[in-house]
Amino acid sequence: xxxxxxxxxxxxxxxxxxxxxxxxxxxxxxxxxxxxxxxxxxxxxxxxxxxxxxxxxxxxxxxxxxxxxxxxxxxxxxxxxxxxxxxxxxxxxxxxxxxxxxxxxxxxxxxxxxxxxxxxxxxxxxxxxxxxxxxxxxxxxxxxxxxxxxxxxxxxxxxxxxxxxxxxxxxxxxxxxxxxxxxxxxxxxxxxxxxxxxxxxxxxxxxxxxxxxxxx
Numbered sequence: 150x151x152x153x154x155x156x157x158x159x160x161x162x163x164x165x166x167x168x169x170x171x172x173x174x175x176x177x178x179x180x181x182x183x184x185x186x187x188x189x190x191x192x193x194x195x196x197x198x199x200x201x202x203x204x205x206x207x208x209x210x211x212x213x214x215x216x217x218x219x220x221x222x223x224x225x226x227x228x229x230x231x232x233x234x235x236x237x238x239x240x241x242x243x244x245x246x247x248x249x250x251x252x253x254x255x256x257x258x259x260x261x262x263x264x265x266x267x268x269x270x271x272x273x274x275x276x277x278x279x280x281x282x283x284x285x286x287x288x289x290x291x292x293x294x295x296x297x298x299x300x301x302x303x304x305x306x307x308x309x310x311x312x313x314x315x316x317x318x319x320x321x322x323x324x325x326x327x328x329x330x331x332x333x334x335x336x337x338x339x340x341x342x343x344x345x346x347x348x349x350x351x352x353x354x355x356x357x358x359x360x361x362x363x364x365x
Contacts, residue, residue, distance in 0.1 A: 152336060154203055156194065156211045156233075157329030160186045160226030161218030161246040162264065162307040168325035169197040170333060176200050177326045186225040194229070206237045212332040212339075214323060215243040216350040217272040217288065218264050223349035231347075240343045242332050245350060246323050247274050248283045253327035254305055254319075256283075261296060263306035264323075269293050269313060272352060275300055284335050290352060 152170075159166040165185035168177040178193035198204065213230040216223045234241040250262045251274075258278055263271035271293050274286045281287070293310060304310070305319045332339055 152209045152333060154201070154208050154210075155329050155332060156197075156208050157213075157325040157327075157332065158190070158194075158211065158226050158230050159214040159246075159249060159323045159325045159328050160190065160222040161214040161216055161249075162222065162322050163219070164307070164322035164324065165189050165193065165222075166322070166325040166328075167193040167197060168329045169201055170329050171201045171203065173201060175326065175329075177324070179322075179324060181322065186222050190225060190229055194233070205233050205239075208233070208237070208239050210240045210242055210332065210336075210340075212242045212244055212328050213347075214246050214249055214328055215347060216246055217266070217352045218246045218323075220349070220351065223351075227347065227349055240340060241347060242336075242339050242343050243347050243350075244328050244331055244339060245284075245286070245288065247272065247286050247288055248331060249323040249328045250306065250321065251276050251283060251286070252331050253324050254321050257305075259302065260319075261300060261302050261304045263293065263296075263304055263308075265306060265308040266290070269310075271296070271306065273304075273306075275302060282338075283331070284338050288352065 155170045157168040164181045166179045176197040211234045261275045263273040307322050311317045
């Protein structure tokens with residue numbers, strides 16, 4: 150499939166992030182705020198389409214972060230993505246949050262990438278040269294203090310755990326830009342997972358499981 154216009158939506162964390170890749174360039178909007186998803190997501194998408202001088206019906210695909218991450222954020226992002234995709238039969242392409250985070254950090258390996266769940270609990274993956282393909286990363290769930298104690302490895306994610314370790318980790322959020330770039334780079338692998346009944350990937354009961362088409 151020839152992907153000329155691709156929209157990427159990431160609302161898995163407090164970062165309301167949208168990117169649009171077109172033949173004329175890359176357009177993006179980001180805002181880190183608790184209420185940004187409900188207040189800004191539609192406005193950001195409209196702004197990018199206007200800047201690119203295209204309409205929703207001109208999109209060849211919409212990539213959306215399905216989690217794990219913020220329960221409310223994921224629901225809003227996926228609802229908006231479905232609302233845009235289904236009327237025009239645009240492929241809706243699901244992407245997990247940790248591969249997006251790794252891509253946002255330029256694939257730096259030897260780090261523990263995490264998405265904060267609550268308190269000191271995180272969804273995480275230790276990304277190394279031995280990790281599986283980026284789209285197939287296993288996602289584990291655990292206590293950040295125990296994880297760092299076990300691996301003794303720098304951590305990267307959407308929260309500063311300074312109060313836990315007396316030093317700041319690298320704070321990076323998943324983004325619509327990184328998500329859209331992942332879809333372009335791994336389109337064939339991700340496109341086969343496009344389906345109408347896509348739901349957020351919450352890791353139910355906090356049990357780690359590998360993401361396959363059957364998990365959607």
